[in-house]
Amino acid sequence: MSGFLADQPGAEVRVSPNFGQRRESIRTDMIILHYTGMKSGAAAESWLCDPASEVSSHYLVHEDGRIVQMVRESDRAWHAGKSSWRGVTDINSCSVGVEIVNPGHEFGYVDFPDDQIAAVIGLCKGISQRHGVPCERVLAHSDVAPGRKVDPGERFPWEKLFRSGLGHFVAPEPVGGEPRLALGDQGQAVENLQSMLALYGYGIEITGVYESATRTVVNAFQRHFRPGRIDGIADGSTSLTLRKLLEALPEPIG
Template identity: 45%
Template sequence: MADRDIRDGLLNNVIDHPSANFGPRPDGCPIDILVLHYTGMQSGKDALDRLCDPDSSVSSHYLVEEDGRIFRLVDEDKRAWHAGRGNWQDCIDVNSHSIGIEIVNPGHEFGYRPFPDEQITSVLALCQDILTRHTIPAGRIIAHSDMAPDRKEDPGEFFPWNLLAENGIGLWPGVHQTSPVDLPEFDRLLDQIGYGNPSEDVTETEQDAYRVKRYIAFQRHWRPSDISGVIDDECMGIAQALARKL
């Protein structure tokens, strides 16, 4: 079966499972960010129940099960409550600008594991479909941990961002050269790519801790083989390559 046939079959069988947890988007607010999450709960059912529980005050637009089933929880024109505190590039209200996809995986707390092929096939199909309806720049297709590095780890180092980019979804550095580490320049490149900074009223120690968490979030997305938070020549080259693609 052709890839397009697989995609059409998946999208024709999206399961409506409405959540009450949403609100209106601000007038004139473009949908120009796509945020990918993992559920971080012990089962997909637990996650689906929580995302649809009115008392939880959380939701997403979609949930993708490990077996590839896609659940639609909130209409795309509504503001789901998936991102929380954080920012990306010029956006400080990510929920208002974004579509959120929760991908079932127990996460780092409950036994993080690679994402099954069936699940990733559905994520690819869903993302490609969303991009037919909304103008979302490649540099604004992000991990939850990208926009909230001090709070989040998802979807984590096992998520195949390179495969998404091969299918027209998001950025990937591609061929890049290593470059000598220059931490002030690396921090500037992270700013350019979109990673936010802590508020100005935090202590210097807190600023240093946040900086390391930014480094780890960067590595989870772009260099998942080593997420130590230590910036090396390869990280420097990747950041330069990404900045050139923006």
């Protein structure tokens, strides 16, 4: 492909060869937010357009708010990898991927500039309008790939997106409180926690045992929705914040 017209008004186009066809049976109804996790935006942009990388994203948002589109929204970009949400495992086919330039945890994680977040909000509003993306399906890469990915991370301003009509958010409960569930615990309280996480969308097996897989998912939940402490321990704050999110969903899960 030599080029295409940008789906998002004002976006630059730099074509990545790393894409394929979406599965026709799956509707595009998610936005997955990432950080680039590289030393510079230029390096990230080049990597996403390098056939040797075998990765891509529909969009890249630079620190100054400049938006680059690399894959058409009608095509399947290779951004989510092995992932799942509410039982769907081909996240690449049902989502639009947005990479946000930030060095990430490996290279000196920093706050996201205001101009960049304003551009992300404008871009996500455009994507949502074009595809009818429900607010609760604007998610972190770490939500759909717990443990494997941690982006866009605990510094990402989810509340600011929510105030703009994007994503899902409730004020997190203060850190601490009972019950305190951790590795090795088992019983009805653990099963209830796992059930709530699965109902919200996380890929988790309901076993009634707080094993390492449960701790990994709790970590991912905390990173997005209760970033005051990310320790994989489901204290009262974690459980209550999760319950409030379930109650605040705009429509029943079906």
